[in-house]
Amino acid sequence: MFYLPEEHREQFKEPFGTLFPELEEALPSLEGKTLYAVGDVVTHNLLAAGRPPEIAVIDGYTMRAPCNRTPLFLYRRIRVKNQAGTLTEDLIGALEDAVENPPALITVDGEEDLAVIPLALAAPEGTVILYGQPGEGVVVCTVTPALKEAAKYLLSLFVRV
Template identity: 70%
Template sequence: MLLLPDEHRKRFKEPFGELFSELVDALPTIEGKTVYTVGDVVTHNFLAAGGTPAVAVIDGYTMRSPCGRTPLLLFNRVQVKNPAGALTDELTAALEEAVRNPPTLIMVEGEEDLAVIPLALIAPEGSVILYGQPGEGVVVCRVSGDLKKAAKDLLSLFVHA
């Protein structure tokens, strides 16, 4: 398991991609792309807008409060544990399997926020990852060599537990 030390948490507050105040504003820029979603609200909103994520990663909470928007999808469902501030091998393995075998809904017991980092490394170039930026909107991560390098740099800040 990898843990994010407290002194590096501020690096994860900045959007890891392009920030849109509303999902509807981002939709034209991701049309025709394979989309992965991280977070209950962004997954709900993407589905409500008519999209279908290849992989959705949710934990049943939004901003630490229960989220009543858990999608009832006819996806493969995988349950994993991932504590706050951590990335477990179980979550990373589930992401790898889900990207190979979409569509998959990964239900995280704990917290899913940091799943964007390994997902950026696993997802194929040309795809898109959507995640919510609390109080600001939705972030669109266009998976590219540059995004993968940035994800590796962020992952290097974690320590083995």
């Protein structure tokens, strides 16, 4: 398991891509792209917009409150455990498996907030990952070599326990 020490958590508050106040503003740039979503609300909003993601990672909560928008995908389901502030081998393995065999819905017992880091590392270049930025909107990041390098750096801030 990888644990994110308190002294590095501030670095994860900055968007890991382009921040849009509303998903609708980002939709035109998503045409023809493979989409992955991290978060219940982002996943719900993509489905409502008619743009289902190939991979969705949810935990049943939004901003620490239960989310009643759990998507009813007919996708292959993968269930993993992942505590807040960590990345477990189970979650990382599930993300890699989902990337290799989409579509998939990964349901996390615990918290999925940090899943965007290993997902960016596993995703093919050109894939677009969307995740919620609490109280601000949706972050859209296209997987590029530079994004993968940024993800490697952020992962290096974790401590293996």
